[in-house]
Amino acid sequence: MGTEEEKFEIIENGKAGKLQIIGVAAAIGILAGIFLVPVGENFPVPARNTLGVLLAVIVLLVTEALPLGIVCLMSAAFLYFFRCTDSVQGAFSGYTNPxxxxxxxxxxxxxxxxxxxxxxxxxxxxxxxxxxxxxxxxxxxxxxxxxxxxxxxxxxxxxxxxxxxxxxxxxxxxxxxxxxxxxxxxxxxxxxxxxxxxxxxxxxALNVLAVSLLEKNTGQTIPxxxxxxxxxxxxxxxxxxxxxxxxxxxxxxxxxxxxxxxxxxxxxxxxxxxxxxxxxxxxxxxxxxxxxxxxxxxxxxxxxxxxxxxxxxxxxxxxxxxxxxxxxxTKSISFEAFVLMGSMISIGNCISSSGLSDWMSGILFPSSFPASPVLGIGFLCILIFLMLIPIPVAPALISMLAAPVIGFAARIGLPPALAVAALGLCANNCYLLPLDTVPLMTFTTGSYKMFDMPKATVWIQLLIVALASLWLPAMGKLLGYF
Incomplete structure (x- = not known):
């Protein structure tokens, strides 16, 4: 009959198997369905297809439908075959990033x-x-x-x-x-x-990724x-x-x-x-x-x-x-972390080059917003923490939001470096739920339940929103970003 632990493991494996099947089916549905989405001047074919690839990859990662490394390597093939970029070099561009x-x-x-x-x-x-x-x-x-x-x-x-x-x-x-x-x-x-x-x-590595995307999109950097x-x-x-x-x-x-x-x-x-x-x-x-x-x-x-x-x-x-x-x-290296970062940078490059970043900026960010650095940083921090709930993969979120965040900052007169700094700093604090790699390490010890963590972490994230809203604009003025 087996022990209670073995029975529990069988039940959990069955639930995981169903979720994985749902994840594969959902990803296939997204990739097939993007061809039904109309395109336009502000939403060209490469932008539409890049969005479809991004959503499919996120679904596969969150549901763990396939091994993480396979999903990441497969994403480069998707970027090429769905013509999100003009060349195979563009599909693998992230793997040449420092x-x-x-x-x-x-x-x-x-x-x-x-x-x-x-x-x-x-x-x-x-x-x-x-x-x-x-x-x-x-x-x-x-x-x-x-x-x-x-x-x-x-x-x-x-x-x-x-x-x-x-x-x-x-x-x-x-x-x-x-x-x-x-x-x-x-x-x-x-x-x-x-x-x-x-x-x-x-x-x-999230900080380095955020700075590299800032350099690619604006030519600026954060020392x-x-x-x-x-x-x-x-x-x-x-x-x-x-x-x-x-x-x-x-x-x-x-x-x-x-x-x-x-x-x-x-x-x-x-x-x-x-x-x-x-x-x-x-x-x-x-x-x-x-x-x-x-x-x-x-x-x-x-x-x-x-x-x-x-x-x-x-x-x-x-x-x-x-x-x-x-x-x-070589035993200490996480191959999954390497390919995850490479694939997310490649997708981020396509988001920028395909025009998807401009379209996302219009969808995610209001057309009119007070020209206040404090309110602008506060809005960005809240948005980032909210998006970490459905997308608890910080490299993916940074790659997806970097270009739209830069565009939003330009519209409200906020220095792009400060906006990207807010993106990187908030993405580092991905612990509302134990879904990111770091909290998952302690969650799997069985020491606490899934919804124990937000009892404390929601207050910490709110503090970071308040502190970042006040500190980043103040320090930005002292450092000459304005």
Whole structure:
């Protein structure tokens, strides 16, 4: 007959199978139905077909009807065969974007950090300072995750701490208290990771993608330091607020200081007392990369992706300073993330070149709008968060909205760089529901239910809307964007 877990798995697989069939049928229906949609001067055939391909790809991704990598590779073929672009090179144009190589390098940097004890050592230092109770301990974990996520991918930053949290939860004797604390920690972890991703362009591939689309559509850019001035204050305000909201709503169970200190002592014994040569080397390389990233604001020659690839190569030097092997590196790479980013950039390029961006701008954005930077940024932030609900794939949303957002900004007198910054910053905070990759990592641990997350995250997103509406225009004026 099988266990209850096996029966549940069979039922869930059956539900997933039905959803996948519906997804394939819906995608086929969309691709076939686009030929029935009339075209016009403002909505030419390439724009119509690009819209159909975009919707079909989103349906396939959300329903998981086919493996993610296959959907992404297939999208390039769709762009070509449906004549969304004039050439096969245009259909694969996203795969030549430097953003993809930044993604590849970021996985290597994350792997290098896991090879040494830098992150664990930093966490334990904060735990000794804040570890008097579970609420302060949760803030320490959120703070370290946020800071780590400012220089490596959100996924990797969250992944580092999941096993640590699960091990710490074993200190609870009561299943109810363990579950309550797990829910608080596992919801706050991806939130902190995604908040940290706002802080620098290197904190998330989404930031690099947004800037690259701005450059392609306008020739303008957002220097590294400017993005930091936009994102760091928002993150500094959002993180303690997120912690306070999660603590108040989910109320992690108290644990005696004796047990917390026992955990700290156990973790301390697992690593060398002093920093090893390799730990110091990894920190030195990361600091050097950060310095070059910042200098890129004044020296365009120091392109972010190129600097990151060069820094990655330093972890493979022969001898005592070798941090990892090529096999270690290739195991750390997410091929799905690579092809997802490549396909979304390709679709974004077609949205711009086909004329679809102009049509979408007229549909999504009002024809008349107050010429107020605060109201304009606020409207954009609300729209982005609302669209993340049906389209919880942040790269797809950025690729779809970049050109229309730029057009809307031009109409209301808002600098395009500020509009694209709002797009990237909000897309980083895709956690209203645990559907994005980062919150899915903790959701699959079974620590909380689907609709537990919005009890806290909706308030965090509203705070980001308010903060971004006020901060981006103010900093934009100081930096000379107006």
């Amino acid at each position: 953003t993809l190589f930044f993604v590849l390098a970021s996985y290597g940097i994350s792997s290098a950090l896991t090879k040494v004890s830098v992150t664990r050592r930093f966490l334990l230092a904060l735990m000794r300072r804040f570890g008097q109770n579970t609420r302060r301990l949760m803030f320490a974990i959120m703070l370290v995750t946020c800071l780590l996520s400012s220089v490596i991918s959100n996924v990797a930053a969250a992944a580092v701490f999941i096993p640590m949290i699960l091990e710490f939860l074993d200190a609870y004797d009561s299943p109810e208290e363990r579950h309550r604390t797990a829910r608080a920690y596992m919801i706050s972890l991806p939130v902190a990771s995604m908040i940290g991703g706002m802080m620098t362009p290197a904190g998330s 590294f330091v400017h993005w930091m001035l936009f994102g760091i204050p928002l993150a500094c305000a959002a993180l303690p607020f997120a912690w306070a909201v999660c603590v108040r709503i989910f109320q992690p169970a108290p644990l005696s200081e004796e047990k917390i200190q026992a955990y700290i002592r156990r973790e301390t014994r697992r690593m060398p007392e002093k920093m090893s040569r390799k730990e110091k080397y990894v920190l030195t390389v990361l600091l050097a990369m950060m310095v070059l990233w910042i200098l890129s604001s004044w020296v365009p020659f120091l392109q972010i992706a190129a600097v990151t690839l060069l820094g990655l190569s330093l972890f493979f030097l022969p001898g005592k300073l070798r941090i990892m092997s090529w096999r270690d590196y």
